[in-house]
Amino acid sequence: MAIVLKSGTLVTASETFQADILIEGEKIRMLGKNLEVPGAKVIDLPGRLVFPGGVDPHTHFALPMFGTVSSDDHYTGHKAAAFGGTTTVMDFVPHEPGQMSASLAVWHAKADPMAAVDFGFHINVQRMNEQVEADIARLPEEGVTSLKVFSAYNGRLRLDDGGIFRTLRLAKDHGLLVMMHAENGDVIEQLTAEAVAAGKTSPEWHARTRPAWGAVEAVLRGAALAAQASAPLYIVHMNAAGEVDLLDYARQRGVPVMGETCPQYLFFTEEHLRRPDGAKWICSPPMRTTADNQRLWQGLANGIIQTIGTDHCPFFFDGSKPIIYEGKPVAIPGKELGRDDFTKIPNGLPAVGDRLPILWTYGVRAGRLSANDFVALVSTNPAKIFGLYPQKGALLPGSDADIVVWDPERRIQYGVAHAQHRTDYNLFEGWELVGYPEKVFLRGQLIVENEQWLGKVGQGRFIKRKPGVQLL
Ligand code: URP
Ligand code: ZN
Ligand code: ZN
Numbered sequence: 001m002a003i004v005l006k007s008g009t010l011v012t013a014s015e016t017f018q019a020d021i022l023i024e025g026e027k028i029r030m031l032g033k034n035l036e037v038p039g040a041k042v043i044d045l046p047g048r049l050v051f052p053g054g055v056d057p058h059t060h061f062a063l064p065m066f067g068t069v070s071s072d073d074h075y076t077g078h079k080a081a082a083f084g085g086t087t088t089v090m091d092f093v094p095h096e097p098g099q100m101s102a103s104l105a106v107w108h109a110k111a112d113p114m115a116a117v118d119f120g121f122h123i124n125v126q127r128m129n130e131q132v133e134a135d136i137a138r139l140p141e142e143g144v145t146s147l148k149v150f151s152a153y154n155g156r157l158r159l160d161d162g163g164i165f166r167t168l169r170l171a172k173d174h175g176l177l178v179m180m181h182a183e184n185g186d187v188i189e190q191l192t193a194e195a196v197a198a199g200k201t202s203p204e205w206h207a208r209t210r211p212a213w214g215a216v217e218a219v220l221r222g223a224a225l226a227a228q229a230s231a232p233l234y235i236v237h238m239n240a241a242g243e244v245d246l247l248d249y250a251r252q253r254g255v256p257v258m259g260e261t262c263p264q265y266l267f268f269t270e271e272h273l274r275r276p277d278g279a280k281w282i283c284s285p286p287m288r289t290t291a292d293n294q295r296l297w298q299g300l301a302n303g304i305i306q307t308i309g310t311d312h313c314p315f316f317f318d319g320s321k322p323i324i325y326e327g328k329p330v331a332i333p334g335k336e337l338g339r340d341d342f343t344k345i346p347n348g349l350p351a352v353g354d355r356l357p358i359l360w361t362y363g364v365r366a367g368r369l370s371a372n373d374f375v376a377l378v379s380t381n382p383a384k385i386f387g388l389y390p391q392k393g394a395l396l397p398g399s400d401a402d403i404v405v406w407d408p409e410r411r412i413q414y415g416v417a418h419a420q421h422r423t424d425y426n427l428f429e430g431w432e433l434v435g436y437p438e439k440v441f442l443r444g445q446l447i448v449e450n451e452q453w454l455g456k457v458g459q460g461r462f463i464k465r466k467p468g469v470q471l472l
Contacts, residue, residue: 003444004035008045008405010395012052013376021050023401026443030397045405048438051375052395053087053117053402054356057260057382058236058309061091062110066346068333070313075457076325076422077312077352078116082448082455083420084353085437086117087402088383088392088463090309092148093123100135104142108462115460117442118402120386122146122179126156128163136170143464145176145387148236151218152183152210152284161225168229175467177385179234180222182243183285184214192343203278206342207270207286215285216242223250223257232256232469234385237311239265239285241295248304256471258385259305261296263351263358264427269293279335280317280425284347297368300377306385306472308377310355313348314423323424330422350421356404357414358428360435381472387465405439412436418451 003023010019010031020035021028061077063070072080074091081089093107100123107121123139125132125147139145149164150157159167164180171178191209195201200208219235223246226233235247238261247259264281269289272281281287299305316323316334323330338345356378363369369377383393390399412418415429440448447455 002037002040004037004040004042005050005403005405006042006044008048008050010050011371011375012395013372013380016371021395021403023441023444026400028395028397028399028401031395047409049406049408050395051085051404051406052379052393052399053404053440053442054085054378055088055382055388055393056081056086056310056312056352056355057090057307057386058262058311059089059091059352060311060313060348063313065348066337066344068315068319068337068346070348071316071332071334071423072312072314072421074111074114075116078119078460079453079455080353080420082117082440082442083437083451085356085404085406085440086352087440087442088118088120088388089352090120090122090386093121095124095126099131100139101142104144112462113458115462116455116457117460118392118463119460120388120463120465122148124148124157125159125167128159128166133166133170136167136176137174139176140174140467143462145465145467146179147171147176148179148181150181151221152181152185152188154185154189158185161221164222165225165229168226168231168233172229172231175469177232177234177469179236181237182215182218182222182235183210184218187211187214196341196343201341203282203342203345204270204273206282206345207273210284210286212240212242212288212292215240216246219243220246220250223247223255226257227255232258232471235259236309237262237265237285238296238305239292240288241292244295244299244304247299251304258472259299260307260309261300261305262309262311263355264349266293266296267362268427277317279338279345280349280427282335282342282345282347283311283313283349300369301373307382308355308359309382310351311348312350312352314350314421315346315348316423317425321424325422334423349427350419350423351427353419353421354426354428357433357436358431361433365434384470385472387468388463391463401441401444403441404437406435407438408435410434410436410438
């Protein structure tokens with residue numbers, strides 16, 4: 001049955017206006033004033049805002065790490081995303097030994113039957129050789145058009161500069177986008193060994209062994225390699241003021257480099273690692289200082305940084321104690337694995353459902369971002385950069401009817417009771433929010449209403465993307 005969303009205020013990346021939306025099947029068919037459609041179900045939305053569904057360009061569901069696995073799988077994590085107004089997620093596929101197509105098949109086997117929102121894949125480039133070169137050339141056949149390289153995680157994920165340069169050139173030849181994890185792996189190895197030898201193993205040493213300067217020089221290195229390869233580059237999870245400065249430096253010189261940050265780098269600092277429950281904040285790269293938080297906000301407001309993702313990679317704080325999830329007890333080993341040694345604490349944190357609600361209150365309402373910038377950063381820009389636009393990230397005739405109806409007056413005290421991540425903590429516990437998703441549609445289906453789950457496992461669809469990178 002057709003649906004008319006009536007009298008809402010539409011907020012897009014560029015404008016705010018009153019219009020009705022006609023949804024037919026999976027698509028937005030028409031926008032207009034006073035739409036009258038015989039037989040359509042009418043949903044009145046006075047006083048409500050209407051956004052395109054969020055697009056999270058950076059998630060890690062069911063990711064094996066340090067002998068455990070990130071605690072949201074492709075159902076629970078997608079569901080949490082939907083509760084927070086995100087209807088498309090982009091997940092990273094590890095490149096296991098063998099061909100990339102085999103690794104993608106493994107990830108499809110995990111994700112396809114579980115998916116609850118729409119999704120795409122990026123794949124890690126963890127080594128470089130002729131086989132990998134051939135695999136990269138075939139990625140468009142798989143609908144995968146983005147690759148992640150790492151200048152850290154020595155011996156596991158890191159590529160040397162030659163490998164990154166080769167990846168950039170190949171990606172350019174095939175219309176793919178390279179994403180870079182920018183830290184200095186050699187310095188991290190050295191400092192970590194020294195800290196452990198000196199018995200400095202509390203969570204704060206996770207940050208102290210991964211200095212911001214390593215991230216800053218790696219951003220410049222990435223940009224310089226991109227310039228020399230004439231290839232686009234996207235810096236993931238930007239966390240340090242100097243990274244923003246150097247992204248700006250490179251962009252001003254015409255280097256096709258873009259950037260993403262995440263809520264954790266905007267609101268938290270290294271100080272949080274000193275708390276008794278500091279392990280909750282351990283992720284890589286680490287959080288920095290309030291000056292870094294501020295420079296990242298400036299980078300967003302000035303258009304130096306194009307997207308806000310989450311790097312959602314949750315673990316239980318205490319995985320020996322079950323939580324009740326969908327009525328059943330669940331416990332998954334987590335941060336307690338490194339109780340006495342930060343090097344054994346799984347890296348990552350929950351965020352996929354927090355992103356829109358937290359950024360609305362503490363970004364838009366706090367006067368740091370306009371409502372249109374908010375939509376651009378959490379939905380439209382990631383959709384454009386990753387080849388999903390205008391199917392996703394837009395309120396346009398022909399776009400998928402992925403729509404968030406937002407109640408700008410809804411007040412809640414946020415935390416695990418609202419966030420639907422499958423873990424035992426939330427970094428924003430107790431934060432006061434004004435504005436929250438009221439209804440979430442995925443391709444025309446109402447999947448969340450007033451914090452009730454109406455969706456189902458397997459309803460999410462893999463989005464095959466076409467080569468070609470849009471630079472913002
Ligand atoms: O700590 C994090 N971010 N874990 C996920 C892996 C990564 O580098 O994004
Ligand atoms: Zn990373
Ligand atoms: Zn990540």
